[in-house]
Amino acid sequence: MALASLQELEREAVMGTYARNPVEFVRGEGTRLWDDEGNEYLDFLCGISVSLLGHCHPAVVEAVREQVGRLIHVGNLFYTEPPMLLAARLSELSLGGGVFFTNSGAEAIECALKLARKRRAGGEFVVLERGFHGRTYGALSATPQEAKQAPFAPLVPGFRAVPAAPEALVRAVDGRTAAVIVEAVQGEGGIHPLESGLLEAARAACDEHGALLICDEIQCGLGRTGALWGFDHAGVRPDVMTLAKGLGGGLPIGACVASPDVSDVLAPGDHGSTFAGGPVVAAAANAVLDVVEDAGFSAGVRAKGKRLRLGLEQIGLDVRGIGLMLAFHAADGPGLVARALAEQRLVLNATGPDTVRLLPPLNVSEADIDEAVGRIGALPAA
Numbered sequence: 001m002a003l004a005s006l007q008e009l010e011r012e013a014v015m016g017t018y019a020r021n022p023v024e025f026v027r028g029e030g031t032r033l034w035d036d037e038g039n040e041y042l043d044f045l046c047g048i049s050v051s052l053l054g055h056c057h058p059a060v061v062e063a064v065r066e067q068v069g070r071l072i073h074v075g076n077l078f079y080t081e082p083p084m085l086l087a088a089r090l091s092e093l094s095l096g097g098g099v100f101f102t103n104s105g106a107e108a109i110e111c112a113l114k115l116a117r118k119r120r121a122g123g124e125f126v127v128l129e130r131g132f133h134g135r136t137y138g139a140l141s142a143t144p145q146e147a148k149q150a151p152f153a154p155l156v157p158g159f160r161a162v163p164a165a166p167e168a169l170v171r172a173v174d175g176r177t178a179a180v181i182v183e184a185v186q187g188e189g190g191i192h193p194l195e196s197g198l199l200e201a202a203r204a205a206c207d208e209h210g211a212l213l214i215c216d217e218i219q220c221g222l223g224r225t226g227a228l229w230g231f232d233h234a235g236v237r238p239d240v241m242t243l244a245k246g247l248g249g250g251l252p253i254g255a256c257v258a259s260p261d262v263s264d265v266l267a268p269g270d271h272g273s274t275f276a277g278g279p280v281v282a283a284a285a286n287a288v289l290d291v292v293e294d295a296g297f298s299a300g301v302r303a304k305g306k307r308l309r310l311g312l313e314q315i316g317l318d319v320r321g322i323g324l325m326l327a328f329h330a331a332d333g334p335g336l337v338a339r340a341l342a343e344q345r346l347v348l349n350a351t352g353p354d355t356v357r358l359l360p361p362l363n364v365s366e367a368d369i370d371e372a373v374g375r376i377g378a379l380p381a382a
């Protein structure tokens with residue numbers, strides 16, 4: 001069906017929550033996408049870090065194909081192998097405790113919030129300004145952005161937002177705090193790595209007051225920053241972490257992972273999800289982990305991130321971020337992104353009026369990095 005027909009259907013039958021770009025994609029492979037007219041695009045956004053290993057990575061496709069032809073769903077009243085193996089692997093690679101699977105990032109946050117509130121009844125949450133944790137009511141309440149929150153008030157009570165600075169955060173934590181929630185690199189907020197010392201200060205304040213430290217690794221985890229987890233850069237271990245986006249290599253799966261101390265807080269009946277942790281999405285996630293858990297993989301991300309950053313700096317851009325989670329300043333971010341798509345067939349994203357974000361697949365080649373830099377450099381206002 002042609003793009004114009006899809007737009008007509010959208011106008012008739014789809015809630016207007018998304019400002020879509022006027023392109024219809026029909027196929028993807030690696031860093032490349034093709035539209036309905038056969039034009040090839042270079043994708044440096046990968047579904048906002050979802051297609052972590054590029055489009056249709058052969059190992060993900062094969063794992064899904066094998067599982068989907070054998071058993072698609074039985075629900076969480078029974079056992080299947082892929083999610084149990086995945087939980088064991090995720091636990092071993094991170095906090096060492098239990099895993100709760102979800103279908104999305106916001107749901108992983110909901111699980112973390114419920115766990116923390118159950119552990120400290122009536123407890124409060126300390127969150128950072130510019131943070132983003134999702135659109136469901138709990139996750140939205142943890143996302144202190146006026147435009148996103150205001151139309152939906154009243155929100156869940158008990159959230160307190162503080163500036164992303166160690167002193168402000170430490171002052172806000174006390175014996176009533178259930179948890180502090182942070183992203184090691186604030187993604188939707190515009191690719192801002194946390195100030196040095198902030199995670200360490202948050203860890204110390206949580207320890208002092210018996211609160212939990214929750215790291216939201218939904219965007220910055222799974223190797224994106226050149227370390228397996230964003231918190232690895234600070235040498236800090238949270239009590240709980242949340243994952244989603246790239247975990248399924250394009251399929252919808254999230255996870256809330258706990259440390260052993262708090263793995264038993266949620267008991268039978270406390271939480272659940274019909275679809276979550278099904279064998280197909282878990283098989284995809286196992287295939288993703290096969291690739292990213294290799295120590296050499298993170299080193300590769302660091303090297304490629306450096307190349308991309310240097311390339312962008314060499315064409316005069318003001319770059320921030322870490323690993324392959326980068327952004328640059330642009331006077332008109334959305335305008336530049338639209339021109340990159342239309343004129344250079346390069347997929348980027350603006351996280352605000354003056355920020356252009358790049359989240360290429362982690363297995364992007366050096367040649368593709370150089371090509372993306374060349375395409376950005378060819379845009380007049382870049």
Ligand SMILES: Cc1ncc(COP(=O)(O)O)c(C=O)c1O
Pocket residue numbers: 048104105106107109132133134135183187188216217218219220244245
């Ligand atoms: C750090 C972070 N947390 C949570 C979410 C919400 O994830 P989802 O859109 O899958 O609900 C996002 C999505 O952008 C995110 O970047």
